[in-house]
Amino acid sequence: MLTELRNQQTQKIPSHSVFNNWDVITEGWYYVCGSKELTRNSVKSFKICGQHIAVFRNSKGELAAMDGYCAHMGVDLGIGSVVDDKIQCYFHHWKYDKSGNCVHIPAQKEIPKKSCLNTYAIQEEYGVIWIYPASEATQKVLEVPELKDREVLVSLGEPYERTCHHHITMINGIDPQHLKTVHNIQMDMDLNIEMVNEATIDIELSGTIPNERFIEKLSRIFIGSNYGYSMRYQFTTLAALTTLKQTKLFGKFDIIPVMNMIFSYQTIEPGRTKVVPIFITKKRRGIHGFLFSLLWLQLSKLAFKVLQDEDGAVYDNIRFNSGNLLTIDKPITKYIGFVNRLKSSPWSRVES
Numbered sequence: 001m002l003t004e005l006r007n008q009q010t011q012k013i014p015s016h017s018v019f020n021n022w023d024v025i026t027e028g029w030y031y032v033c034g035s036k037e038l039t040r041n042s043v044k045s046f047k048i049c050g051q052h053i054a055v056f057r058n059s060k061g062e063l064a065a066m067d068g069y070c071a072h073m074g075v076d077l078g079i080g081s082v083v084d085d086k087i088q089c090y091f092h093h094w095k096y097d098k099s100g101n102c103v104h105i106p107a108q109k110e111i112p113k114k115s116c117l118n119t120y121a122i123q124e125e126y127g128v129i130w131i132y133p134a135s136e137a138t139q140k141v142l143e144v145p146e147l148k149d150r151e152v153l154v155s156l157g158e159p160y161e162r163t164c165h166h167h168i169t170m171i172n173g174i175d176p177q178h179l180k181t182v183h184n185i186q187m188d189m190d191l192n193i194e195m196v197n198e199a200t201i202d203i204e205l206s207g208t209i210p211n212e213r214f215i216e217k218l219s220r221i222f223i224g225s226n227y228g229y230s231m232r233y234q235f236t237t238l239a240a241l242t243t244l245k246q247t248k249l250f251g252k253f254d255i256i257p258v259m260n261m262i263f264s265y266q267t268i269e270p271g272r273t274k275v276v277p278i279f280i281t282k283k284r285r286g287i288h289g290f291l292f293s294l295l296w297l298q299l300s301k302l303a304f305k306v307l308q309d310e311d312g313a314v315y316d317n318i319r320f321n322s323g324n325l326l327t328i329d330k331p332i333t334k335y336i337g338f339v340n341r342l343k344s345s346p347w348s349r350v351e352s
């Protein structure tokens with residue numbers, strides 16, 4: 001049972017047009033699969049936010065995505081094959097080109113009017129295939145500012161689920177209060193939110209590491225007294241975390257690399273959210289550089305694991321209430337406004 005449906009009479013909570021609304025699938029880039037999972041001349045179907053989609057790769061390596069049920073009698077196109085760079089349906093061999101047009105029907109020459117399929121924008125980035133719930137995307141897959149135009153090494157993490165909507169789990173990045181209360185990081189952090197465009201926000205947090213507890217003193221010796229991290233949210237379907245900002249080795253040398261992670265979010269069905277963590281670092285030169293990059297990816301995974309477990313307790317046990325936010329929660333109020341302005345897509349469970 002959805003938590004939103006509990007205590008409805010005794011603990012009323014505000015509802016929103018988009019925010020925390022399981023019926024609305026907003027525009028945005030959604031994770032399909034790792035690039036390597038779809039080889040040339042192959043087709044697979046996927047359930048993305050409840051929508052059944054067929055994605056195929058032609059002989060040149062190009063990708064295309066369309067609705068996943070054949071326009072003839074509705075067979076799953078994912079069990080078909082790729083013939084002459086077209087998807088061929090398993091059942092009666094109707095063929096679809098990458099624009100979703102049916103171009104061949106073995107049983108007759110004439111192609112019926114209602115035989116084409118909706119197509120969806122698709123992009124390959126960070127070793128992942130991404131899909132957008134419209135034929136054209138309003139912007140490209142989120143760019144990590146620190147990694148712009150750089151060669152990167154990527155490691156896909158294990159996907160996991162949460163019971164709350166991803167609009168809620170993403171509050172994690174803009175709630176510095178919980179760093180103290182949940183993660184026991186006793187730092188006062190300044191937070192700055194900036195709108196990059198109508199679908200992207202940047203959140204920057206920084207502060208001074210206290211000098212009281214043993215762990216704080218130790219941290220100050222190794223990484224200096226300053227610490228910062230930033231988040232970039234795109235459409236609420238992608239979040240890029242850059243951490244270890246402003247740190248200096250032994251407080252002096254500006255050589256500690258930042259740590260980058262990307263989180264991809266999608267709802268599976270009401271009450272189930274899928275999160276895919278993606279670990280990413282720039283590809284360093286030489287064998288030592290390469291090994292360091294690999295080590296850095298492993299350390300990123302370790303750091304993520306620690307925080308994930310602590311945060312999990314919150315995000316699997318919450319019926320989010322936006323009706324009692326305090327002044328200190330202002331970034332969250334701002335974020336809710338941002339989410340409510342996002343456009344709903346045709347994958348939504350209700351017609352907009």
Ligand code: FES
Nearest residue numbers: 070072073089092
């Ligand atoms: S169901 Fe696909 S060709 Fe008949």
Ligand SMILES: [Fe+2]
Nearest residue numbers: 172178307311
């Ligand atoms: Fe957290």
